[in-house]
Amino acid sequence: MENNYEIVDFDDFADIYIINTCTVTNMSDKKSRQIIRRAKHKNKNAILVVVGCYAQIAKEKLEKIKEIDMVLGNNEKGNIVECVENYSKMLITDVMNQKEFVEFGSTTYTDKTRAVIKVQDGCDRFCSYCVIPYARGRVRSRKIKNVVEEISCIAKNGIKEVVITGIHIASFGKDFKDGTSLIDLLEEINKIEGIERIRLGSIEPTIITKEFLERLTKLEKICDHFHLSLQSGCDETLKRMNRKYTTLEFENIVNLLRNAYPEVALTTDIIVGFPGETEEEFNKTYEFLSKIKFMKMHIFKYSKRDGTKAALMENQIDGNIKEERSNMLIELSDKNEKEFMEKYIGKNTKVLFEQSNKDYTEGHTKNYILVKVPKNSDLENQIENVKVLKLNELALEGEIN
Ligand code: SF4
Structure with missing residues:
Protein backbone atom coordinates (compact mmCIF):
# COMPACT_ATOMS: atom_id res chain seq x y z
CA MET A 1 0.00 0.00 0.00
CA GLU A 2 1.46 3.37 -1.01
CA ASN A 3 -0.32 6.76 -0.95
CA ASN A 4 -3.41 4.81 0.11
CA TYR A 5 -3.44 2.84 -3.15
CA GLU A 6 -2.97 -0.89 -3.40
CA ILE A 7 -1.77 -2.49 -6.63
CA VAL A 8 -3.84 -5.49 -7.67
CA ASP A 9 -3.60 -7.88 -10.59
CA PHE A 10 -4.92 -6.42 -13.85
CA ASP A 11 -7.58 -9.12 -14.01
CA ASP A 12 -8.91 -8.24 -10.55
CA PHE A 13 -11.71 -5.80 -9.81
CA ALA A 14 -10.16 -2.33 -9.38
CA ASP A 15 -11.22 1.31 -8.96
CA ILE A 16 -8.54 2.57 -11.34
CA TYR A 17 -7.11 0.74 -14.33
CA ILE A 18 -3.84 2.05 -15.79
CA ILE A 19 -2.98 0.82 -19.25
CA ASN A 20 0.62 1.45 -20.22
CA THR A 21 0.52 1.31 -24.00
CA CYS A 22 3.12 0.47 -26.62
CA THR A 23 3.04 1.63 -30.23
CA VAL A 24 5.98 -0.15 -31.77
CA THR A 25 3.76 -1.99 -34.29
CA ASN A 26 0.18 -1.72 -35.54
CA MET A 27 -0.48 -4.90 -33.61
CA SER A 28 0.61 -3.19 -30.35
CA ASP A 29 -1.92 -0.40 -31.04
CA LYS A 30 -4.66 -2.96 -31.64
CA LYS A 31 -3.80 -4.85 -28.46
CA SER A 32 -3.82 -1.61 -26.46
CA ARG A 33 -7.34 -0.81 -27.73
CA GLN A 34 -8.53 -4.33 -26.88
CA ILE A 35 -7.16 -4.12 -23.33
CA ILE A 36 -8.77 -0.70 -22.84
CA ARG A 37 -12.19 -2.19 -23.67
CA ARG A 38 -11.57 -5.28 -21.51
CA ALA A 39 -10.71 -3.19 -18.46
CA LYS A 40 -13.92 -1.19 -18.54
CA HIS A 41 -15.96 -4.40 -18.68
CA LYS A 42 -14.54 -5.45 -15.33
CA ASN A 43 -15.82 -2.36 -13.54
CA LYS A 44 -17.87 0.10 -15.54
CA ASN A 45 -17.41 2.72 -12.81
CA ALA A 46 -13.62 2.44 -12.75
CA ILE A 47 -11.38 5.32 -13.82
CA LEU A 48 -9.55 4.19 -16.90
CA VAL A 49 -6.18 5.83 -17.50
CA VAL A 50 -4.22 5.29 -20.70
CA VAL A 51 -0.51 6.21 -20.63
CA GLY A 52 2.61 5.53 -22.66
CA CYS A 53 3.71 5.70 -26.29
CA TYR A 54 0.38 5.03 -28.01
CA ALA A 55 -1.21 7.70 -25.81
CA GLN A 56 1.63 10.04 -26.72
CA ILE A 57 1.10 9.86 -30.46
CA ALA A 58 -2.56 8.93 -30.94
CA LYS A 59 -4.51 11.26 -28.69
CA GLU A 60 -7.12 12.06 -31.38
CA LYS A 61 -7.91 8.36 -31.84
CA LEU A 62 -8.03 7.72 -28.10
CA GLU A 63 -10.29 10.70 -27.47
CA LYS A 64 -12.95 8.91 -29.50
CA ILE A 65 -12.91 5.79 -27.28
CA LYS A 66 -15.70 6.48 -24.83
CA GLU A 67 -14.42 4.03 -22.20
CA ILE A 68 -11.28 6.14 -21.54
CA ASP A 69 -11.34 8.67 -18.71
CA MET A 70 -7.80 9.99 -18.92
CA VAL A 71 -4.95 10.01 -21.44
CA LEU A 72 -1.44 10.76 -20.16
CA GLY A 73 1.74 11.08 -22.20
CA ASN A 74 5.16 9.62 -21.45
CA ASN A 75 6.29 12.60 -19.38
CA GLU A 76 3.24 12.33 -17.14
CA LYS A 77 3.78 8.66 -16.33
CA GLY A 78 5.61 9.47 -13.11
CA ASN A 79 2.74 11.63 -11.81
CA ILE A 80 -0.20 9.30 -12.32
CA VAL A 81 -1.38 9.63 -8.72
CA GLU A 82 -1.48 13.45 -8.90
CA CYS A 83 -3.14 13.38 -12.33
CA VAL A 84 -5.85 10.98 -11.16
CA GLU A 85 -6.49 12.97 -7.99
CA ASN A 86 -6.73 16.24 -9.93
CA TYR A 87 -8.59 14.51 -12.74
CA SER A 88 -6.74 15.92 -15.72
CA LYS A 89 -8.59 14.44 -18.70
CA MET A 90 -5.78 14.83 -21.21
CA LEU A 91 -2.21 15.66 -20.29
CA ILE A 92 0.35 15.12 -22.99
CA THR A 93 3.40 17.34 -22.99
CA ASP A 94 5.59 17.60 -26.04
CA VAL A 95 8.29 14.96 -25.60
CA MET A 96 10.27 16.35 -28.54
CA ASN A 97 11.20 19.38 -26.41
CA GLN A 98 11.98 17.38 -23.28
CA LYS A 99 15.66 17.97 -22.45
CA GLU A 100 16.17 15.95 -19.29
CA PHE A 101 15.54 12.41 -18.12
CA VAL A 102 12.43 12.30 -15.96
CA GLU A 103 13.05 10.32 -12.77
CA PHE A 104 10.07 8.17 -11.86
CA GLY A 105 11.09 7.64 -8.25
CA SER A 106 11.78 4.06 -9.15
CA THR A 107 12.05 2.94 -12.75
CA THR A 108 12.74 -0.68 -12.02
CA LYS A 343 27.61 -27.47 -27.01
CA TYR A 344 27.02 -27.30 -23.25
CA ILE A 345 26.03 -30.94 -22.78
CA GLY A 346 28.60 -32.65 -20.54
CA LYS A 347 30.14 -29.32 -19.46
CA ASN A 348 30.02 -27.28 -16.28
CA THR A 349 28.48 -23.85 -16.25
CA LYS A 350 27.56 -21.25 -13.62
CA VAL A 351 23.86 -20.54 -13.14
CA LEU A 352 22.09 -17.80 -11.21
CA PHE A 353 18.96 -19.54 -9.96
CA GLU A 354 15.79 -17.48 -10.07
CA GLN A 355 12.70 -19.51 -9.27
CA SER A 356 11.23 -22.92 -8.66
CA ASN A 357 8.18 -24.55 -10.18
CA LYS A 358 6.62 -27.95 -9.55
CA ASP A 359 9.61 -30.07 -10.54
CA TYR A 360 12.53 -27.78 -11.21
CA THR A 361 14.53 -24.85 -9.93
CA GLU A 362 15.67 -22.78 -12.87
CA GLY A 363 17.94 -19.90 -13.73
CA HIS A 364 20.22 -18.56 -16.43
CA THR A 365 23.86 -18.78 -17.34
CA LYS A 366 25.82 -15.58 -17.74
CA ASN A 367 25.17 -15.76 -21.49
CA TYR A 368 21.45 -16.22 -20.84
CA ILE A 369 20.75 -19.90 -21.41
CA LEU A 370 17.91 -21.33 -19.38
CA VAL A 371 19.10 -24.13 -17.08
CA LYS A 372 16.96 -26.40 -14.89
CA VAL A 373 17.94 -28.70 -12.03
CA PRO A 374 15.71 -30.92 -9.83
CA LYS A 375 13.69 -28.72 -7.51
CA ASN A 376 15.61 -27.23 -4.58
CA SER A 377 14.25 -23.86 -3.43
CA ASP A 378 17.42 -23.21 -1.36
CA LEU A 379 19.20 -22.53 -4.64
CA GLU A 380 17.09 -19.49 -5.46
CA ASN A 381 19.10 -16.28 -5.84
CA GLN A 382 22.38 -18.23 -5.60
CA ILE A 383 25.01 -18.71 -8.26
CA GLU A 384 25.99 -22.39 -8.48
CA ASN A 385 28.00 -24.63 -10.72
CA VAL A 386 25.86 -27.02 -12.78
CA LYS A 387 26.92 -30.06 -14.75
CA VAL A 388 24.76 -30.06 -17.89
CA LEU A 389 23.30 -33.47 -18.71
CA LYS A 390 20.90 -32.87 -21.57
CA LEU A 391 18.91 -30.45 -23.69
CA ASN A 392 15.16 -30.58 -23.28
CA GLU A 393 12.89 -28.22 -25.25
CA LEU A 394 15.35 -25.33 -25.44
CA ALA A 395 16.39 -25.57 -21.80
CA LEU A 396 19.47 -27.28 -20.45
CA GLU A 397 18.94 -29.80 -17.67
CA GLY A 398 21.63 -30.74 -15.22
CA GLU A 399 22.68 -31.29 -11.64
CA ILE A 400 24.53 -29.20 -9.09
CA ASN A 401 28.21 -29.95 -9.27
S1 SF4 B 1 14.62 4.96 -34.42
FE1 SF4 B 1 15.71 4.53 -32.53
S2 SF4 B 1 14.30 3.29 -31.32
FE2 SF4 B 1 13.59 3.22 -33.44
S3 SF4 B 1 14.57 1.36 -34.29
FE3 SF4 B 1 15.88 3.13 -34.80
S4 SF4 B 1 17.39 3.12 -33.16
FE4 SF4 B 1 15.67 1.88 -32.41
Whole structure:
Protein backbone atom coordinates (compact mmCIF):
# COMPACT_ATOMS: atom_id res chain seq x y z
CA MET A 1 0.00 0.00 0.00
CA GLU A 2 1.46 3.37 -1.01
CA ASN A 3 -0.32 6.76 -0.95
CA ASN A 4 -3.41 4.81 0.11
CA TYR A 5 -3.44 2.84 -3.15
CA GLU A 6 -2.97 -0.89 -3.40
CA ILE A 7 -1.77 -2.49 -6.63
CA VAL A 8 -3.84 -5.49 -7.67
CA ASP A 9 -3.60 -7.88 -10.59
CA PHE A 10 -4.92 -6.42 -13.85
CA ASP A 11 -7.58 -9.12 -14.01
CA ASP A 12 -8.91 -8.24 -10.55
CA PHE A 13 -11.71 -5.80 -9.81
CA ALA A 14 -10.16 -2.33 -9.38
CA ASP A 15 -11.22 1.31 -8.96
CA ILE A 16 -8.54 2.57 -11.34
CA TYR A 17 -7.11 0.74 -14.33
CA ILE A 18 -3.84 2.05 -15.79
CA ILE A 19 -2.98 0.82 -19.25
CA ASN A 20 0.62 1.45 -20.22
CA THR A 21 0.52 1.31 -24.00
CA CYS A 22 3.12 0.47 -26.62
CA THR A 23 3.04 1.63 -30.23
CA VAL A 24 5.98 -0.15 -31.77
CA THR A 25 3.76 -1.99 -34.29
CA ASN A 26 0.18 -1.72 -35.54
CA MET A 27 -0.48 -4.90 -33.61
CA SER A 28 0.61 -3.19 -30.35
CA ASP A 29 -1.92 -0.40 -31.04
CA LYS A 30 -4.66 -2.96 -31.64
CA LYS A 31 -3.80 -4.85 -28.46
CA SER A 32 -3.82 -1.61 -26.46
CA ARG A 33 -7.34 -0.81 -27.73
CA GLN A 34 -8.53 -4.33 -26.88
CA ILE A 35 -7.16 -4.12 -23.33
CA ILE A 36 -8.77 -0.70 -22.84
CA ARG A 37 -12.19 -2.19 -23.67
CA ARG A 38 -11.57 -5.28 -21.51
CA ALA A 39 -10.71 -3.19 -18.46
CA LYS A 40 -13.92 -1.19 -18.54
CA HIS A 41 -15.96 -4.40 -18.68
CA LYS A 42 -14.54 -5.45 -15.33
CA ASN A 43 -15.82 -2.36 -13.54
CA LYS A 44 -17.87 0.10 -15.54
CA ASN A 45 -17.41 2.72 -12.81
CA ALA A 46 -13.62 2.44 -12.75
CA ILE A 47 -11.38 5.32 -13.82
CA LEU A 48 -9.55 4.19 -16.90
CA VAL A 49 -6.18 5.83 -17.50
CA VAL A 50 -4.22 5.29 -20.70
CA VAL A 51 -0.51 6.21 -20.63
CA GLY A 52 2.61 5.53 -22.66
CA CYS A 53 3.71 5.70 -26.29
CA TYR A 54 0.38 5.03 -28.01
CA ALA A 55 -1.21 7.70 -25.81
CA GLN A 56 1.63 10.04 -26.72
CA ILE A 57 1.10 9.86 -30.46
CA ALA A 58 -2.56 8.93 -30.94
CA LYS A 59 -4.51 11.26 -28.69
CA GLU A 60 -7.12 12.06 -31.38
CA LYS A 61 -7.91 8.36 -31.84
CA LEU A 62 -8.03 7.72 -28.10
CA GLU A 63 -10.29 10.70 -27.47
CA LYS A 64 -12.95 8.91 -29.50
CA ILE A 65 -12.91 5.79 -27.28
CA LYS A 66 -15.70 6.48 -24.83
CA GLU A 67 -14.42 4.03 -22.20
CA ILE A 68 -11.28 6.14 -21.54
CA ASP A 69 -11.34 8.67 -18.71
CA MET A 70 -7.80 9.99 -18.92
CA VAL A 71 -4.95 10.01 -21.44
CA LEU A 72 -1.44 10.76 -20.16
CA GLY A 73 1.74 11.08 -22.20
CA ASN A 74 5.16 9.62 -21.45
CA ASN A 75 6.29 12.60 -19.38
CA GLU A 76 3.24 12.33 -17.14
CA LYS A 77 3.78 8.66 -16.33
CA GLY A 78 5.61 9.47 -13.11
CA ASN A 79 2.74 11.63 -11.81
CA ILE A 80 -0.20 9.30 -12.32
CA VAL A 81 -1.38 9.63 -8.72
CA GLU A 82 -1.48 13.45 -8.90
CA CYS A 83 -3.14 13.38 -12.33
CA VAL A 84 -5.85 10.98 -11.16
CA GLU A 85 -6.49 12.97 -7.99
CA ASN A 86 -6.73 16.24 -9.93
CA TYR A 87 -8.59 14.51 -12.74
CA SER A 88 -6.74 15.92 -15.72
CA LYS A 89 -8.59 14.44 -18.70
CA MET A 90 -5.78 14.83 -21.21
CA LEU A 91 -2.21 15.66 -20.29
CA ILE A 92 0.35 15.12 -22.99
CA THR A 93 3.40 17.34 -22.99
CA ASP A 94 5.59 17.60 -26.04
CA VAL A 95 8.29 14.96 -25.60
CA MET A 96 10.27 16.35 -28.54
CA ASN A 97 11.20 19.38 -26.41
CA GLN A 98 11.98 17.38 -23.28
CA LYS A 99 15.66 17.97 -22.45
CA GLU A 100 16.17 15.95 -19.29
CA PHE A 101 15.54 12.41 -18.12
CA VAL A 102 12.43 12.30 -15.96
CA GLU A 103 13.05 10.32 -12.77
CA PHE A 104 10.07 8.17 -11.86
CA GLY A 105 11.09 7.64 -8.25
CA SER A 106 11.78 4.06 -9.15
CA THR A 107 12.05 2.94 -12.75
CA THR A 108 12.74 -0.68 -12.02
CA TYR A 109 10.76 -3.79 -12.36
CA THR A 110 12.18 -6.34 -9.99
CA ASP A 111 11.81 -9.95 -9.14
CA LYS A 112 13.89 -11.59 -6.44
CA THR A 113 17.01 -11.94 -8.52
CA ARG A 114 17.05 -9.51 -11.40
CA ALA A 115 16.12 -5.84 -11.82
CA VAL A 116 15.59 -3.94 -15.02
CA ILE A 117 17.09 -0.46 -14.78
CA LYS A 118 16.15 2.23 -17.24
CA VAL A 119 19.10 4.56 -17.75
CA GLN A 120 18.04 6.54 -20.79
CA ASP A 121 15.02 7.66 -22.76
CA GLY A 122 14.46 8.85 -26.32
CA CYS A 123 16.22 8.24 -29.62
CA ASP A 124 17.78 10.52 -32.24
CA ARG A 125 18.22 7.88 -34.92
CA PHE A 126 14.96 8.09 -36.90
CA CYS A 127 15.10 4.69 -38.59
CA SER A 128 12.67 4.98 -41.47
CA TYR A 129 10.20 2.39 -40.11
CA CYS A 130 10.16 3.50 -36.48
CA VAL A 131 7.72 5.71 -34.64
CA ILE A 132 9.58 5.62 -31.33
CA PRO A 133 11.49 8.94 -31.68
CA TYR A 134 8.12 10.71 -32.07
CA ALA A 135 6.66 8.95 -29.04
CA ARG A 136 9.74 9.22 -26.82
CA GLY A 137 11.52 12.36 -27.99
CA ARG A 138 15.25 13.09 -28.10
CA VAL A 139 17.98 11.31 -26.10
CA ARG A 140 17.88 12.03 -22.37
CA SER A 141 20.21 10.18 -20.02
CA ARG A 142 19.83 9.53 -16.35
CA LYS A 143 22.53 10.94 -14.11
CA ILE A 144 25.15 8.27 -13.30
CA LYS A 145 24.87 9.17 -9.61
CA ASN A 146 21.12 8.42 -9.62
CA VAL A 147 21.57 5.09 -11.38
CA VAL A 148 24.32 4.06 -8.95
CA GLU A 149 22.21 5.07 -5.95
CA GLU A 150 19.26 3.03 -7.13
CA ILE A 151 21.31 -0.06 -7.94
CA SER A 152 23.21 0.15 -4.63
CA CYS A 153 19.86 0.21 -2.87
CA ILE A 154 18.42 -2.82 -4.66
CA ALA A 155 21.70 -4.70 -4.22
CA LYS A 156 21.24 -4.31 -0.47
CA ASN A 157 17.85 -5.98 -0.91
CA GLY A 158 19.52 -9.01 -2.46
CA ILE A 159 19.19 -8.37 -6.19
CA LYS A 160 22.20 -9.93 -7.95
CA GLU A 161 21.65 -9.06 -11.59
CA VAL A 162 20.79 -5.78 -13.31
CA VAL A 163 19.64 -5.38 -16.89
CA ILE A 164 20.57 -1.97 -18.29
CA THR A 165 17.87 -0.72 -20.63
CA GLY A 166 16.59 2.35 -22.38
CA ILE A 167 15.26 3.27 -25.79
CA HIS A 168 18.75 3.60 -27.27
CA ILE A 169 21.33 2.86 -24.59
CA ALA A 170 24.24 3.29 -27.00
CA SER A 171 23.41 7.03 -26.91
CA PHE A 172 23.75 7.16 -23.13
CA GLY A 173 25.51 10.38 -22.10
CA LYS A 174 25.25 12.08 -25.49
CA ASP A 175 22.98 14.78 -24.05
CA PHE A 176 25.41 15.59 -21.22
CA LYS A 177 27.77 16.96 -23.89
CA ASP A 178 30.83 16.31 -21.71
CA GLY A 179 32.11 13.10 -23.30
CA THR A 180 30.27 10.79 -20.89
CA SER A 181 29.23 7.53 -22.52
CA LEU A 182 27.71 4.16 -21.67
CA ILE A 183 31.05 2.63 -20.69
CA ASP A 184 31.51 5.27 -17.96
CA LEU A 185 28.18 4.24 -16.48
CA LEU A 186 28.99 0.51 -16.70
CA GLU A 187 32.32 1.04 -14.94
CA GLU A 188 30.52 2.66 -12.02
CA ILE A 189 27.86 -0.08 -11.84
CA ASN A 190 30.57 -2.74 -11.90
CA LYS A 191 31.91 -1.35 -8.60
CA ILE A 192 28.63 -1.85 -6.72
CA GLU A 193 28.93 -4.43 -3.98
CA GLY A 194 26.38 -7.26 -4.14
CA ILE A 195 25.73 -6.96 -7.87
CA GLU A 196 27.16 -10.05 -9.57
CA ARG A 197 25.96 -9.62 -13.12
CA ILE A 198 25.36 -6.68 -15.45
CA ARG A 199 23.38 -7.52 -18.56
CA LEU A 200 22.97 -5.07 -21.40
CA GLY A 201 19.58 -4.66 -23.05
CA SER A 202 19.26 -4.27 -26.80
CA ILE A 203 22.20 -2.30 -28.10
CA GLU A 204 23.06 -0.46 -31.31
CA PRO A 205 25.93 -2.50 -32.87
CA THR A 206 28.11 0.47 -33.76
CA ILE A 207 28.91 1.17 -30.12
CA ILE A 208 31.09 -1.96 -30.12
CA THR A 209 34.55 -0.72 -31.03
CA LYS A 210 38.02 -1.95 -30.01
CA GLU A 211 38.29 0.91 -27.49
CA PHE A 212 34.87 0.15 -26.01
CA LEU A 213 35.70 -3.55 -25.69
CA GLU A 214 39.07 -2.82 -24.14
CA ARG A 215 37.27 -1.16 -21.23
CA LEU A 216 34.26 -3.50 -21.23
CA THR A 217 36.25 -6.72 -20.94
CA LYS A 218 37.87 -5.37 -17.75
CA LEU A 219 34.44 -5.38 -16.09
CA GLU A 220 34.08 -8.90 -14.75
CA LYS A 221 30.36 -8.56 -14.05
CA ILE A 222 29.35 -7.86 -17.67
CA CYS A 223 27.35 -10.77 -19.11
CA ASP A 224 28.61 -12.26 -22.36
CA HIS A 225 25.19 -11.90 -23.93
CA PHE A 226 24.61 -9.06 -26.39
CA HIS A 227 21.42 -8.25 -28.23
CA LEU A 228 22.59 -6.40 -31.34
CA SER A 229 19.69 -5.12 -33.39
CA LEU A 230 20.62 -5.91 -36.99
CA GLN A 231 17.16 -5.60 -38.69
CA SER A 232 18.35 -6.81 -42.11
CA GLY A 233 21.29 -8.68 -43.58
CA CYS A 234 21.13 -6.82 -46.90
CA ASP A 235 22.93 -3.48 -47.40
CA GLU A 236 20.29 -2.05 -49.77
CA THR A 237 17.51 -2.78 -47.27
CA LEU A 238 19.58 -1.38 -44.39
CA LYS A 239 20.03 1.83 -46.35
CA ARG A 240 16.30 2.22 -46.91
CA MET A 241 15.77 1.51 -43.22
CA ASN A 242 18.19 4.36 -42.44
CA ARG A 243 20.34 2.06 -40.32
CA LYS A 244 23.83 3.43 -39.90
CA TYR A 245 26.01 0.40 -40.66
CA THR A 246 26.73 -2.05 -43.46
CA THR A 247 26.71 -5.84 -43.17
CA LEU A 248 30.51 -5.83 -43.43
CA GLU A 249 30.81 -3.44 -40.48
CA PHE A 250 28.34 -5.56 -38.55
CA GLU A 251 30.31 -8.71 -39.24
CA ASN A 252 33.50 -7.03 -37.97
CA ILE A 253 31.68 -6.08 -34.77
CA VAL A 254 30.55 -9.70 -34.30
CA ASN A 255 34.14 -10.87 -34.76
CA LEU A 256 35.39 -8.37 -32.18
CA LEU A 257 32.83 -9.66 -29.67
CA ARG A 258 33.58 -13.31 -30.39
CA ASN A 259 37.29 -12.70 -29.87
CA ALA A 260 36.68 -10.85 -26.64
CA TYR A 261 34.13 -13.31 -25.18
CA PRO A 262 34.67 -16.91 -26.34
CA GLU A 263 31.24 -18.13 -25.18
CA VAL A 264 29.32 -15.01 -26.21
CA ALA A 265 25.63 -15.42 -27.05
CA LEU A 266 24.54 -13.00 -29.74
CA THR A 267 20.87 -12.35 -30.31
CA THR A 268 19.14 -9.96 -32.68
CA ASP A 269 15.96 -8.52 -34.18
CA ILE A 270 15.16 -8.89 -37.87
CA ILE A 271 12.39 -7.24 -39.86
CA VAL A 272 11.13 -9.17 -42.89
CA GLY A 273 9.02 -7.72 -45.68
CA PHE A 274 10.38 -4.19 -45.39
CA PRO A 275 9.06 -2.09 -48.35
CA GLY A 276 10.93 -3.00 -51.52
CA GLU A 277 12.51 -6.15 -50.06
CA THR A 278 12.88 -8.26 -53.22
CA GLU A 279 13.51 -11.97 -53.17
CA GLU A 280 17.14 -11.24 -53.95
CA GLU A 281 17.40 -8.89 -50.98
CA PHE A 282 15.76 -11.39 -48.67
CA ASN A 283 18.13 -14.11 -49.90
CA LYS A 284 21.07 -11.86 -49.02
CA THR A 285 19.64 -11.48 -45.53
CA TYR A 286 19.17 -15.24 -45.22
CA GLU A 287 22.74 -15.94 -46.31
CA PHE A 288 24.16 -13.32 -43.97
CA LEU A 289 22.20 -14.69 -41.02
CA SER A 290 23.31 -18.25 -41.85
CA LYS A 291 26.90 -17.01 -41.74
CA ILE A 292 26.63 -14.97 -38.54
CA LYS A 293 24.72 -17.71 -36.66
CA PHE A 294 23.01 -15.72 -33.95
CA MET A 295 22.09 -17.74 -30.91
CA LYS A 296 18.53 -16.48 -31.29
CA MET A 297 16.67 -14.11 -33.61
CA HIS A 298 13.43 -12.27 -32.98
CA ILE A 299 11.66 -12.03 -36.30
CA PHE A 300 9.18 -9.22 -36.97
CA LYS A 301 7.00 -8.86 -40.03
CA TYR A 302 7.24 -5.24 -41.18
CA SER A 303 4.26 -3.28 -39.92
CA LYS A 304 3.38 0.07 -41.46
CA ARG A 305 3.48 2.95 -38.98
CA ASP A 306 1.74 6.16 -39.94
CA GLY A 307 4.03 9.16 -39.86
CA THR A 308 7.19 7.26 -40.79
CA LYS A 309 9.09 7.45 -44.08
CA ALA A 310 8.75 3.73 -44.73
CA ALA A 311 4.96 3.97 -44.63
CA LEU A 312 5.14 6.14 -47.76
CA MET A 313 7.58 3.89 -49.63
CA GLU A 314 6.51 2.08 -52.75
CA ASN A 315 6.45 -1.70 -53.08
CA GLN A 316 4.87 -2.61 -49.78
CA ILE A 317 5.21 -6.38 -49.40
CA ASP A 318 2.31 -8.81 -49.47
CA GLY A 319 1.39 -10.42 -46.12
CA ASN A 320 1.83 -13.99 -47.42
CA ILE A 321 5.38 -13.25 -48.52
CA LYS A 322 6.17 -11.72 -45.12
CA GLU A 323 4.76 -14.83 -43.46
CA GLU A 324 6.86 -17.14 -45.63
CA ARG A 325 10.07 -15.16 -45.00
CA SER A 326 9.35 -14.97 -41.31
CA ASN A 327 8.86 -18.75 -41.10
CA MET A 328 12.16 -19.38 -42.88
CA LEU A 329 14.05 -17.20 -40.40
CA ILE A 330 12.29 -18.64 -37.36
CA GLU A 331 13.35 -22.10 -38.53
CA LEU A 332 16.95 -20.91 -38.94
CA SER A 333 16.88 -19.32 -35.50
CA ASP A 334 15.55 -22.49 -33.83
CA LYS A 335 18.26 -24.56 -35.50
CA ASN A 336 21.03 -22.17 -34.39
CA GLU A 337 19.69 -21.99 -30.86
CA LYS A 338 19.63 -25.76 -30.53
CA GLU A 339 23.17 -26.07 -31.88
CA PHE A 340 24.42 -23.36 -29.53
CA MET A 341 22.91 -25.04 -26.50
CA GLU A 342 23.99 -28.56 -27.39
CA LYS A 343 27.61 -27.47 -27.01
CA TYR A 344 27.02 -27.30 -23.25
CA ILE A 345 26.03 -30.94 -22.78
CA GLY A 346 28.60 -32.65 -20.54
CA LYS A 347 30.14 -29.32 -19.46
CA ASN A 348 30.02 -27.28 -16.28
CA THR A 349 28.48 -23.85 -16.25
CA LYS A 350 27.56 -21.25 -13.62
CA VAL A 351 23.86 -20.54 -13.14
CA LEU A 352 22.09 -17.80 -11.21
CA PHE A 353 18.96 -19.54 -9.96
CA GLU A 354 15.79 -17.48 -10.07
CA GLN A 355 12.70 -19.51 -9.27
CA SER A 356 11.23 -22.92 -8.66
CA ASN A 357 8.18 -24.55 -10.18
CA LYS A 358 6.62 -27.95 -9.55
CA ASP A 359 9.61 -30.07 -10.54
CA TYR A 360 12.53 -27.78 -11.21
CA THR A 361 14.53 -24.85 -9.93
CA GLU A 362 15.67 -22.78 -12.87
CA GLY A 363 17.94 -19.90 -13.73
CA HIS A 364 20.22 -18.56 -16.43
CA THR A 365 23.86 -18.78 -17.34
CA LYS A 366 25.82 -15.58 -17.74
CA ASN A 367 25.17 -15.76 -21.49
CA TYR A 368 21.45 -16.22 -20.84
CA ILE A 369 20.75 -19.90 -21.41
CA LEU A 370 17.91 -21.33 -19.38
CA VAL A 371 19.10 -24.13 -17.08
CA LYS A 372 16.96 -26.40 -14.89
CA VAL A 373 17.94 -28.70 -12.03
CA PRO A 374 15.71 -30.92 -9.83
CA LYS A 375 13.69 -28.72 -7.51
CA ASN A 376 15.61 -27.23 -4.58
CA SER A 377 14.25 -23.86 -3.43
CA ASP A 378 17.42 -23.21 -1.36
CA LEU A 379 19.20 -22.53 -4.64
CA GLU A 380 17.09 -19.49 -5.46
CA ASN A 381 19.10 -16.28 -5.84
CA GLN A 382 22.38 -18.23 -5.60
CA ILE A 383 25.01 -18.71 -8.26
CA GLU A 384 25.99 -22.39 -8.48
CA ASN A 385 28.00 -24.63 -10.72
CA VAL A 386 25.86 -27.02 -12.78
CA LYS A 387 26.92 -30.06 -14.75
CA VAL A 388 24.76 -30.06 -17.89
CA LEU A 389 23.30 -33.47 -18.71
CA LYS A 390 20.90 -32.87 -21.57
CA LEU A 391 18.91 -30.45 -23.69
CA ASN A 392 15.16 -30.58 -23.28
CA GLU A 393 12.89 -28.22 -25.25
CA LEU A 394 15.35 -25.33 -25.44
CA ALA A 395 16.39 -25.57 -21.80
CA LEU A 396 19.47 -27.28 -20.45
CA GLU A 397 18.94 -29.80 -17.67
CA GLY A 398 21.63 -30.74 -15.22
CA GLU A 399 22.68 -31.29 -11.64
CA ILE A 400 24.53 -29.20 -9.09
CA ASN A 401 28.21 -29.95 -9.27
S1 SF4 B 1 17.39 3.12 -33.16
FE1 SF4 B 1 15.67 1.88 -32.41
S2 SF4 B 1 14.30 3.29 -31.32
FE2 SF4 B 1 15.71 4.53 -32.53
S3 SF4 B 1 14.62 4.96 -34.42
FE3 SF4 B 1 15.88 3.13 -34.80
S4 SF4 B 1 14.57 1.36 -34.29
FE4 SF4 B 1 13.59 3.22 -33.44
